[in-house]
């Protein structure tokens with residue numbers, strides 16, 4: 001297939017806001033474990049005569065999201081009715097925002113293959129979710145669950161200015177990170193907290209294509225594969241001289257294909273009009289200041305700080321996905337830059353294993369920037385082997401899990417003494433006393449005729465076997481670099 005067709009991609013992202021209750025009633029917003037139709041009330045079931053009451057927490061979260069998207073925040077925002085009939089929408093209309101969205105133009109910037117991509121945001125607006133329909137196989141009816149009806153969503157609309165599947169996927173990942181960092185959403189893709197609608201068209205340079213919209217994708221991989229599939233499908237049609245139908249499509253994960261759902265001929269006229277039951281919301285300077293204050297360090301700030309600390313691009317991306325570790329590392333690199341490398345290795349190695357094994361994260365376990373730096377200092381002055389450093393951090397990790405915050409603070413206040421007694425108690429101190437090491441080395445040479453013979457016959461690797469024997473004899477406490485030197489000296493005599 002020739003690549004003379006240029007793809008144009010835009011993405012609409014629905015983000016479920018992490019409020020306790022729904023957008024316009026006090027029903028719970030956590031439908032994950034609930035039986036169908038148990039989180040409902042007359043408001044979200046659309047009974048006549050009920051009135052919506054706006055959940056102000058949704059406004060606070062939308063403001064934070066808007067700042068994370070570098071968006072222009074509206075001074076005044078207004079809700080509208082979008083009228084259509086569908087069995088999962090009991091009111092017969094969705095409350096959304098048309099003319100006065102809470103967030104206007106913004107942008108998302110992220111690294112991709114060594115360069116920086118900037119994608120414009122057209123707008124982001126608040127709206128309520130609809131219910132969920134299931135169609136039991138073979139049945140002549142459908143089931144409706146209204147638990148999700150009224151769930152607050154922020155719909156983020158990108159400009160159609162992406163051109164590759166890789167860009168589309170990276171954009172989706174970045175929006176996901178931004179929403180998670182801003183604490184706006186649990187952003188749990190498995191539970192549908194974020195869904196992507198992907199618009200794709202292809203055209204010859206200078207031409208405009210006809211776009212299709214593939215709806216409700218719930219993984220980054222599906223976004224990438226949908227774009228790849230649509231670009232290929234549309235290019236092949238154009239190549240055969242056929243027309244692209246402007247339509248809504250779905251994604252079949254098992255087949256790896258998009259399929260037609262409904263064509264534009266059936267497009268609705270939504271008859272939008274301002275929601276008469278909700279007054280406009282004025283966004284005050286105070287509300288904006290609060291949103292700014294609540295916003296932590298964002299992914300791009302973390303990237304540039306990590307890069308200044310000398311962390312490579314791959315480790316940067318891993319750490320961006322792991323904010324706790326990233327923040328900890330940045331503290332270490334600021335206070336004790338010489339231990340940055342030790343800290344990166346531990347945080348991206350052993351720490352991940354400990355986290356998986358104990359089900360606790362850095363916030364709950366007993367290791368903090370001070371203890372990591374202190375252990376690193378013991379390695380660098382030869383008091384701890386790197387193996388024993390890991391063992392020590394592991395015991396600190398486990399010990400901290402049961403401690404109260406108060407006890408942890410006390411323990412940290414007396415860090416050096418506490419770590420030293422731990423090292424002594426567990427016999428972790430590295431032996432760098434050459435007299436003691438010489439004695440063990442002499443014994444090992446005496447006991448291992450065959451290996452010694454191999455080494456003398458020119459097998460360099462035999463030396464490592466002897467170092468291993470000395471390490472074993474010293475119960476892991478010998479300084480391996482010193483042992484190597486001592487053995488060499490003795491064997492060359």
Ligand code: ZN
Nearest residue numbers: 025027041044
């Ligand atoms: Zn309700």
Ligand code: MN
Nearest residue numbers: 014096127155
């Ligand atoms: Mn929407």
